[in-house]
Amino acid sequence: MEEKQKKERIGVYICHCGGNISDYVDVAQMRDIAKNEDGVVVSKNVMFACADSNQKEMIKDIQGQNLDAIVVASCSPKLHLHTFRNVASRAGINPYNYTQVNIREQCSWAHSDTPKEASVKAAGLIRAGIHKVAYSEALENIEVSSTRAAVVIGAGVSGMRAAIALAKMGNQVYLIEKEKTTGGHVANLGKLFVTEQSGKSIAGSLLEEIKKITSITLFTEASVEKVSGSLGNFKVDVKTGTETLHLAAGAILVATGFDPYQPKEGEFGYSQFPGVITLPEFRELIDNSGETLIYNNRKIKSIAYIYCVGMRQTKGENKYCSRVCCTTAIHSSLLVHEKFKNVTAYHLYRDIRTYGKQEVLYEQSSKNGDIYLKYEEKTPPVVSQEGNHLVIKIKDELTRRQEMELETDLVVLVTGMVPRSDHEAISGILKIPAGNDKFYNEIHPKLRPVETVINGVFIGGSCQGPKNISESVQSALSAAVKINALTKNPTINLEPIIARVNFEACTWCGKCAEVCEYDAIHQLEMYGKIVASVNEATCKGCGMCAPVCPADAIDIAQYSNAEIEGMIDGFAQKVEISEEAGAEAAGGEGGITMKDMPQVWRRIASSLETDPKTIPALAKELDLNPELITYNLMTMNKYSLVEAAGMDDSDEYYFYKLKNLKHVEN
Amino acid sequence: MEKKHSRPKILVFSTDKISDPGIDQAGLRKIHYSPAVYVISLPCSSGIKPRWILHAFKQGFDGVFIAADGHECSYSPRCPELTNRIIEESQVLMKENGISPKRIRMAAICSVCAEPFASHMNNFTKILAELEE
Ligand SMILES: Cc1cc2nc3c(=O)[nH]c(=O)nc-3n(C[C@H](O)[C@H](O)[C@H](O)COP(=O)(O)OP(=O)(O)OC[C@H]3O[C@@H](n4cnc5c(N)ncnc54)[C@H](O)[C@@H]3O)c2cc1C
Ligand code: SF4
Ligand code: SF4
Ligand code: SF4
Numbered sequence: 001m002e003e004k005q006k007k008e009r010i011g012v013y014i015c016h017c018g019g020n021i022s023d024y025v026d027v028a029q030m031r032d033i034a035k036n037e038d039g040v041v042v043s044k045n046v047m048f049a050c051a052d053s054n055q056k057e058m059i060k061d062i063q064g065q066n067l068d069a070i071v072v073a074s075c076s077p078k079l080h081l082h083t084f085r086n087v088a089s090r091a092g093i094n095p096y097n098y099t100q101v102n103i104r105e106q107c108s109w110a111h112s113d114t115p116k117e118a119s120v121k122a123a124g125l126i127r128a129g130i131h132k133v134a135y136s137e138a139l140e141n142i143e144v145s146s147t148r149a150a151v152v153i154g155a156g157v158s159g160m161r162a163a164i165a166l167a168k169m170g171n172q173v174y175l176i177e178k179e180k181t182t183g184g185h186v187a188n189l190g191k192l193f194v195t196e197q198s199g200k201s202i203a204g205s206l207l208e209e210i211k212k213i214t215s216i217t218l219f220t221e222a223s224v225e226k227v228s229g230s231l232g233n234f235k236v237d238v239k240t241g242t243e244t245l246h247l248a249a250g251a252i253l254v255a256t257g258f259d260p261y262q263p264k265e266g267e268f269g270y271s272q273f274p275g276v277i278t279l280p281e282f283r284e285l286i287d288n289s290g291e292t293l294i295y296n297n298r299k300i301k302s303i304a305y306i307y308c309v310g311m312r313q314t315k316g317e318n319k320y321c322s323r324v325c326c327t328t329a330i331h332s333s334l335l336v337h338e339k340f341k342n343v344t345a346y347h348l349y350r351d352i353r354t355y356g357k358q359e360v361l362y363e364q365s366s367k368n369g370d371i372y373l374k375y376e377e378k379t380p381p382v383v384s385q386e387g388n389h390l391v392i393k394i395k396d397e398l399t400r401r402q403e404m405e406l407e408t409d410l411v412v413l414v415t416g417m418v419p420r421s422d423h424e425a426i427s428g429i430l431k432i433p434a435g436n437d438k439f440y441n442e443i444h445p446k447l448r449p450v451e452t453v454i455n456g457v458f459i460g461g462s463c464q465g466p467k468n469i470s471e472s473v474q475s476a477l478s479a480a481v482k483i484n485a486l487t488k489n490p491t492i493n494l495e496p497i498i499a500r501v502n503f504e505a506c507t508w509c510g511k512c513a514e515v516c517e518y519d520a521i522h523q524l525e526m527y528g529k530i531v532a533s534v535n536e537a538t539c540k541g542c543g544m545c546a547p548v549c550p551a552d553a554i555d556i557a558q559y560s561n562a563e564i565e566g567m568i569d570g571f572a573q574k575v576e577i578s579e580e581a582g583a584e585a586a587g588g589e590g591g592i593t594m595k596d597m598p599q600v601w602r603r604i605a606s607s608l609e610t611d612p613k614t615i616p617a618l619a620k621e622l623d624l625n626p627e628l629i630t631y632n633l634m635t636m637n638k639y640s641l642v643e644a645a646g647m648d649d650s651d652e653y654y655f656y657k658l659k660n661l662k663h664v665e666n
Numbered sequence: 667m668e669k670k671h672s673r674p675k676i677l678v679f680s681t682d683k684i685s686d687p688g689i690d691q692a693g694l695r696k697i698h699y700s701p702a703v704y705v706i707s708l709p710c711s712s713g714i715k716p717r718w719i720l721h722a723f724k725q726g727f728d729g730v731f732i733a734a735d736g737h738e739c740s741y742s743p744r745c746p747e748l749t750n751r752i753i754e755e756s757q758v759l760m761k762e763n764g765i766s767p768k769r770i771r772m773a774a775i776c777s778v779c780a781e782p783f784a785s786h787m788n789n790f791t792k793i794l795a796e797l798e799e
Pocket of ligand 3: 549
């Protein structure tokens with residue numbers, strides 16, 4: 001890469017973290033080591049770098065001493081990277097001219113057993129941070145314009161409900177359905193758990209509502225052929241009949257749903273014996289029957305439901321539990337008793353998973369006299385036919401694996417949900433990943449449950465994994481809100497940590513474009529030759545393209561050769577730690593004052609000012625977890641800010657009161 | 667290698683979202699490992715340039731360890747394959763420079779892999795201390 005202008009007025013802040021760092025790392029020597037590095041003009045120790053008072057002091061330094069970059073050596077960047085980037089911004093320097101050095105999680109705590117070596121390491125880490133920041137570049141967030149429109153793929157309950165929400169929030173919506181009719185699986189269902197409304201009526205009323213909203217355009221018998229562009233400006237080619245439409249959208253929601261598991265030939269006698277049918281087939285039978293339940297011209301007087309068919313296979317492909325089928329089977333059995341008289345039901349299950357409110361259905365089924373027998377995966381029931389009857393052999397776990405034989409008129413295979421057989425078509429076009437179970441994958445199941453790794457492409461409903469209707473609609477609606485948060489502003493800001501090409505060095509060999517999973521690299525004509533160019537909006541900054549370039553013409557912002565090799569040089573420099581200067585006394589110069597304390601301490605202190613409290617009482621009042629309170633209280637105790645004041649009535653917890661802190665300001 | 671450090675110096679490349687939080691966990695839980703371990707965190711292990719690895723050896727590091735995301739990588743299922751390729755290329759460079767290819771290692775470290783990380787470091791430290799080449 002080209003020679004960069006190095007930073008020359010760097011400020012370095014080395015945090016005590018109230019003893020968490022300074023008990024093991026000699027922070028005073030760190031300050032002096034940093035001061036002697038090239039380009040450093042300010043080097044300070046601070047009690048708590050994240051405290052408001054220190055943030056203000058940093059801003060004063062930056063402005064007063066005309067600093068051009070800052071380093072904070074403290075806790076993990078996962079905690080405070082953004083805090084200090086904001087400090088930089090507020091002080092008027094570019095937030096990317098800031099480097100956080102982790103001398104707590106990756107130094108003082110990890111090496112609390114060897115404090116002297118911890119100091120040697122901290123010096124290396126801090127020097128590396130100074131070198132990195134010296135080569136750092138000012139970066140601007142990437143602004144892309146956005147179209148106030150969304151494409152929703154799949155008009156099941158998930159897609160329809162999300163389309164309505166998106167339209168009501170002010171988006172133009174294009175709803176794409178591959179079938180002739182809308183509603184997905186729900187449109188074929190009669191009475192549903194738990195509300196007892198019919199599936200047909202729910203699907204019908206959603207369609208009515210969609211027809212009334214002019215900003216939703218519904219395409220049926222339509223398919224997505226191609227998607228280009230990126231967040232804010234997708235171009236979606238949709239084929240309906242012989243026509244291909246080009247739609248413009250800011251974001252895309254995939255709500256393509258699931259397929260019911262289709263048993264293999266001979267699996268529990270399926271498509272071998274006429275009386276063996278799947279759960280969806282059975283639901284159709286119930287809905288289409290009159291007063292009596294008749295299958296194949298036979299009146300059905302007994303039914304065996306075999307659970308977990310195709311699911312929870314420890315050795316097979318579908319390892320997951322389909323979570324909806326237990327409830328669906330039990331609910332179906334209730335529907336049978338409601339509609340037809342004198343039908344005996346046997347449930348051959350592995351575990352019953354009628355979680356949450358659905359448990360009442362299980363209870364009702366037991367009250368109805370349904371018989372529950374439990375089998376193990378290793379010894380599944382065996383179905384055969386004898387005369388007019390189906391015979392099922394089962395080893396019942398509830399009666400010490402006693403072998404039993406049941407005779408029934410019908411066997412219902414309780415099949416679960418699997419990914420759509422054509423799910424790869426959509427994931428191929430949109431480049432969204434699927435998990436081991438082949439359902440589409442979110443970035444993080446707990447923290448980012450409807451986003452995919454592709455900016456602007458969201459997933460909702462049962463295409464993510466087995467879900468009942470309310471769960472499907474919940475995820476689809478949260479995706480709708482997420483999409484609206486993006487499209488509602490005319491421009492969208494993206495992090496600028498992406499690949500850049502050195503056009504002079506690039507010889508367009510195409511290797512970078514070949515490895516990029518996101519199609520972010522294209523040809524461009526520059527200096528009279530063809531070079532590689534990176535699409536700012538689609539590049540993820542993963543860096544895969546960088547090592548494959550034979551000309552070393554690509555790097556990722558913030559991870560340039562100069563920055564990384566500079567860090568390595570920083571680690572490599574020789575460090576002399578003098579023995580006698582041990583860890584600095586608590587509070588450094590002049591003891592600790594209220595305004596230097598972290599937010600949590602101030603909240604604890606404010607609370608203790610009124611009266612002494614126990615740890616559980618503090619946890620409750622401040623709505624923080626007890627471990628966090630204990631940890632902070634113990635550190636405050638160490639610095640004589642609080643003291644124990646007798647036990648509570650149960651003799652279990654100490655009360656704590658303030659010690660050297662009289663007046664608590666906020 | 668010119669001189670041997672009393673504790674072998676190890677450079678670790680970790681990843682911002684997965685393995686670096688795992689390494690933080692080790693510290694948080696005060697699970698100790700050699701203090702001569704230095705970590706550089708990147709978006710993805712498939713973005714490590716072999717020249718950085720060579721630079722580390724030339725600057726006196728005794729070993730390089732790649733704490734990769736393995737199949738958890740959120741960028742690409744090809745991450746393990748591409749990271750392997752980087753290691754192979756680095757080993758070629760290392761051999762050309764008289765550095766034993768045994769001085770580079772890789773393992774998948776996840777965001778809660780505190781103990782596995784520490785034990786990888788202890789092992790690698792031991793191996794490097796005994797390594798004659
Ligand atoms: C027998 C049975 C009974 C059930 N009973 C209940 C119940 O009582 N209560 C309950 O809460 N849940 C019940 N469920 C679960 C319920 O069916 C699902 O939760 C619900 O269907 C999920 O809706 P969805 O929109 O995510 O998916 P789907 O219903 O699968 O709809 C997806 C839609 O996307 C369309 N599509 C797919 N691929 C494409 C593509 N490439 N391009 C365009 N369009 C596409 C499909 O044609 C379909 O219209 C039952 C399930 C079964 C199998
Ligand atoms: S919900 Fe019940 S039937 Fe379905 S896979 Fe899970 S345990 Fe088996
Ligand atoms: S790999 Fe390097 S030289 Fe080849 S096209 Fe990409 S940037 Fe240019
Ligand atoms: S950094 Fe990743 S996403 Fe960006 S161009 Fe390179 S390979 Fe593609």
